[in-house]
Amino acid sequence: MKRLFLIAMLLACGTVFATAFLALDRSSARMLTDAKAHTRPTIVALWSTDCPHCKKNLELFADMVKADAGLRLITVAAEPLSAEVATSLDRVKVPGKRYVYGADSPEAIAFALDPKWRGELPRTLFFDGRGNRIAVSGVVGIASTRQSLGLSDPR
Amino acid sequence: MTSLHRLGAIAMLAIAASMLPHFATAAEPKDKATMAGMSAMGKKARVDLGSSAAFARDGQLLAVAKQGDHLLLYRSRDQGANWSPPTIVNARPEAIAGDGENRPKIAFAQDGGVLVSWTRPLAKPNTGEVRLARSDDGGASFATPITVHRDRQEITHRFETMVIGVDGRIYLAWIDKRDLESARAAKTPYRGAAIYAAVSDDGGRSFKPETRVADHSCECCRIAAAVDTDGAPLILWRHVFEPNERDHALAKLKPDGAPAGVERATFDRWKVDGCPHHGPALAVAPDGTRHAVWFNQKNGEGRAFYGRLANGGIEGQRFVGGEQAARADIAVAGRRIGILWKEFDGERTQLHAEISEDGGASFKRLTLGAANGASDHPRAITFGKDLFAYWRTELEGMRVFRLP
Numbered sequence: 001m002k003r004l005f006l007i008a009m010l011l012a013c014g015t016v017f018a019t020a021f022l023a024l025d026r027s028s029a030r031m032l033t034d035a036k037a038h039t040r041p042t043i044v045a046l047w048s049t050d051c052p053h054c055k056k057n058l059e060l061f062a063d064m065v066k067a068d069a070g071l072r073l074i075t076v077a078a079e080p081l082s083a084e085v086a087t088s089l090d091r092v093k094v095p096g097k098r099y100v101y102g103a104d105s106p107e108a109i110a111f112a113l114d115p116k117w118r119g120e121l122p123r124t125l126f127f128d129g130r131g132n133r134i135a136v137s138g139v140v141g142i143a144s145t146r147q148s149l150g151l152s153d154p155r
Numbered sequence: 156m157t158s159l160h161r162l163g164a165i166a167m168l169a170i171a172a173s174m175l176p177h178f179a180t181a182a183e184p185k186d187k188a189t190m191a192g193m194s195a196m197g198k199k200a201r202v203d204l205g206s207s208a209a210f211a212r213d214g215q216l217l218a219v220a221k222q223g224d225h226l227l228l229y230r231s232r233d234q235g236a237n238w239s240p241p242t243i244v245n246a247r248p249e250a251i252a253g254d255g256e257n258r259p260k261i262a263f264a265q266d267g268g269v270l271v272s273w274t275r276p277l278a279k280p281n282t283g284e285v286r287l288a289r290s291d292d293g294g295a296s297f298a299t300p301i302t303v304h305r306d307r308q309e310i311t312h313r314f315e316t317m318v319i320g321v322d323g324r325i326y327l328a329w330i331d332k333r334d335l336e337s338a339r340a341a342k343t344p345y346r347g348a349a350i351y352a353a354v355s356d357d358g359g360r361s362f363k364p365e366t367r368v369a370d371h372s373c374e375c376c377r378i379a380a381a382v383d384t385d386g387a388p389l390i391l392w393r394h395v396f397e398p399n400e401r402d403h404a405l406a407k408l409k410p411d412g413a414p415a416g417v418e419r420a421t422f423d424r425w426k427v428d429g430c431p432h433h434g435p436a437l438a439v440a441p442d443g444t445r446h447a448v449w450f451n452q453k454n455g456e457g458r459a460f461y462g463r464l465a466n467g468g469i470e471g472q473r474f475v476g477g478e479q480a481a482r483a484d485i486a487v488a489g490r491r492i493g494i495l496w497k498e499f500d501g502e503r504t505q506l507h508a509e510i511s512e513d514g515g516a517s518f519k520r521l522t523l524g525a526a527n528g529a530s531d532h533p534r535a536i537t538f539g540k541d542l543f544a545y546w547r548t549e550l551e552g553m554r555v556f557r558l559p
Contacts, residue, residue, distance in 0.1 A: 050281055050375055051430040084280060105528050105549075107499040111479070118450065118457035118481060120431045137452065139428035 021081050023102030029112035032074070032099070038127035041149040042072040046113065049077070049084045051121040055092065056139045058122075062094045064145065071149070072096065076113065078106070078121065124148075203253025204531035206553065207260045208235075208545040210538035212267075217294055218545065218553055219259045219271050224248030226259050226273060228294045234543070235555025244288050244297050250276045252283065255482065255532040256377045256432055257314050264358040265323040269294045272303075272327060274313045281375075283313040285329050289359045303327050303353045303362045310336050311348060314434075316378040321386025325355040326408055327362070328378055328390050334370060346371040347395035350378070352412035366412045369404060371395045377434030383407060384443045391420055391437045391447060391464075401425045403435050403449055405464060420464050423451035436535070437464075438487040440514060446492055448475055448483035459483045459496055463515065471515070476507055486535035486542055490514045493542035493558050495523075495533040504530050506546055510558050523556040 024032070031037060033044060043061050047054035058075065065073040073096035077085045081100040089098060101109055110117060114135050117123050126134045128150030136148065146152075208218035216231040218238070225248060227241035245251075252274040253259065259273040269290040274283045284307075288300040304312055311332035318326050331351040338345035350372045353365040373393035380390050387407050394404035396419065403421040406414040425431075435449035445464040450457065459480040462472035475483050476496050483496040492511040497504050503525045509518040528549035536543050542558040 048430075051432075052281070052374060053429045056428075088280075105504065105526075105530075107497075107504050107529070108502075111499050111501065115479075116457075118431075118452075119433060120427065120429050120452070120457065122429055137427055137429055137457075 020098065021086070022097065022099045023081070024076065024099050024109050024113075025102050025104035026108040026112040029109050032076075033113050033125055033133070035127055035131050035133040038129055038133075040070060040072060040129040041151060042074065042127040042129065043145070043149070044074045044076060044113075044125040044127070046076045046078055046117070046121060046123040046125070048079050048121050049082070049088050053139050054122040055088075056122075057124060058089070058094050059092050060140070060142060060145065061124075062092060064142065065095055071151075075099065077101070078110065078119075202529075202549060203251075204529060204547050204549060205253040205255050205258030206531055206545075206547040207258055207534060208536055208553070208555070209261050209263065210536065211263055211269075211293070214538060216538075216555065217261055217269065218547075219244065219261045220547060220553070221251045221253035221259060221273075224250060226251055226271060226288075228261075228269075228271065229553065230294065231555070234538075234557060235545070235553065238553060242295060242297075244271050245286075245300050246297070247299075249286075249300075252276055252313065256375065256434055258377075258531070260315070260317045262317050262319055262325075264289070264319065264325060266358050267291075267293070268358050269297075270317065270325065270359045271297070272315050272317045274315055274329075275302075276313075277309050279309050281311055281313075282309045283311060285312050285315040285327060285353075287317075287325075287327065287359055287362075298360075301361070303355075304329075304331075304351065304365045306331070306333055306365070308333060308336065311374070312351070314375065314377055316380045316390065318380035318382060318388040318390070320388050320410075321382060322410065323356070323358070324410060325359045325362075326352055326380075326388045326412060327355075328352040328368060328380065328392075328408070328412075330372055330374065330378070330392075331365075331367075332374075334367070346397070346399075348372050348374045350390070350392055350406075352390075352408055354408075354410065354412040356410075363411065368406050368408065368412070368414045369394070369417045372404075373401055373431065375430050375432050379435045379437040379447070381437045381439045381445075383439055384441065387415070389437060389439065389445070391435050391449075393431060393434055393449075394419075399426050399428055401427055401431055402451065403447075405437075405445075418467055420447065421449060421451065421460075421462075421469065423453040423460075425452040427452065433481070436484045438485045438492070438535075440487045440492070441489060442514065444515065446485055446487060446515060448485045448494055448496075450481065450483070461485075461494060461509075475509070480507075482532035484533055484535040486537050488537040488540050488542050491540065491542055492518075493535050493544070494518070495535050495544050497530065497533060503527050506533055506544065506556070508544060508556075508558055510542070521559070523558075524554065526551060
């Protein structure tokens with residue numbers, strides 16, 4: 001992707017690392033969450049570093065994606081990029097494209113991602129790859145996640 | 156795709172620019188306060204807009220907002236039309252929480268002292284200390300800030316609220332995770348966090364040991380506070396009722412900070428294992444009516460609500476604003492009630508108000524302004540019989556609207 005940026009960040013402790021993050025504005029947020037644009041089962045997981053519950057979802061989604069190559073995970077940190085955003089994802093080895101909030105108004109980005117979302121986290125958008133989208137607030141389980149993605153029961 | 160590409164490039168530049176101070180300070184001495192400040196600087200690239208304002212007895216409007224590792228105090232003699240150059244609250248730099256739910260607060264002690272409280276984030280994520288600084292010269296200079304609690308573990312003591320009782324005592328209440336951490340260590344389950352409070356009877360110069368107000372608060376919503384008609388403080392916070400209902404609880408605090416009783420205040424039964432990050436507001440009318448605004452998901456829909464908390468139930472619960480209404484605040488001045496909220500209209504964030512002249516029997520609605528960029532939560536404040544909206548926005552600055 002052209003809009004993939006390599007951003008090197010210097011941690012306060014002096015460690016240097018590089019992680020790819022995409023900065024969202026309202027138009028890229030709208031494109032990202034357009035159900036027609038997703039042609040395979042996709043999870044768009046909205047999370048933040050100050051949300052302890054988010055970690056549970058990220059761990060579950062990371063495990064599910066690793067077990068199923070047909071499933072795609074995209075994470076969106078509802079905050080600007082920071083070292084903590086990167087380390088939080090790295091700590092639980094969350095795969096997939098990583099987005100953060102860019103310089104656009106946070107309310108505009110949030111509205112573009114999901115007009116029904118009121119900022120509570122975790123918030124997850126499930127795309128079945130056939131044009132349908134389901135949004136769920138809070139911690140979810142594997143069965144409801146598979147159902148929301150239009151997948152058959154766990155084998 | 157080229158315009159999108161350009162947008163992305165701008166976003167990348169903005170991120171890179173915002174990280175420059177991070178690079179610039181990385182070679183500073185490994186002083187503890189400096190390190191804490193650096194980690195906070197790294198955490199939020201965007202300007203933290205969280206701010207509070209209050210009128211002093213002489214009618215001056217004082218506002219606090221953070222800039223980097225300093226809290227700045229601004230003063231206006233014309234109800235927010237013009238602001239003085241700021242004075243610094245904390246001479247020594249330290250990390251400061253400055254988001255809308257966890258903003259710095261300002262209040263006045265009965266002896267005229269200016270009190271500023273804030274949460275100081277510590278190095279570990281989601282940890283912090285509750286800090287307070289006092290000025291004896293109207294805000295021109297501040298004494299060295301103190302940490303109000305005795306517990307100094309590197310855990311959550313955050314989202315403080317400050318309220319002054321009619322007896323002059325200063326009450327601070329905050330979200331505290333010491334009981335959660337103890338439960339974790341003992342491998343026993345514990346719902347949410349806890350509310351703790353500490354009381355000062357010397358005008359905020361020192362605090363008595365803190366006391367637990369309630370177990371099982373929600374983890375990251377602001378706490379609302381108001382003074383009841385008997386002069387005692389009331390606090391209202393998002394609670395986690397069994398098993399995971401994120402409704403609100405109300406407590407009156409005794410002079411030692413202990414609760415005189417904790418009752419359930421809202422009954423929307425939002426069952427969610429998640430962080431609403433959207434706290435309530437409370438105002439008590441002279442006749443004792445407890446007017447509240449809050450956010451909850453009810454019947455699958457997240458909405459802002461108004462209602463009067465009464466006898467273990469709610470009277471007159473209704474929506475505030477439309478589907479996008481958020482961050483409501485409320486203030487009372489005699490029979491007048493002002494409700495404020497933000498509402499994103501698809502392009503901009505609008506600031507709306509409802510005003511009642513008859514103690515809440517009827518309200519009229521009006522729009523106060525709009526913001527193109529990011530914005531803090533609006534704050535409803537009073538001076539005498541007048542109601543005001545104080546709103547700090549990214550592009551326009553500190554704005555004050557007198558409610559007609």
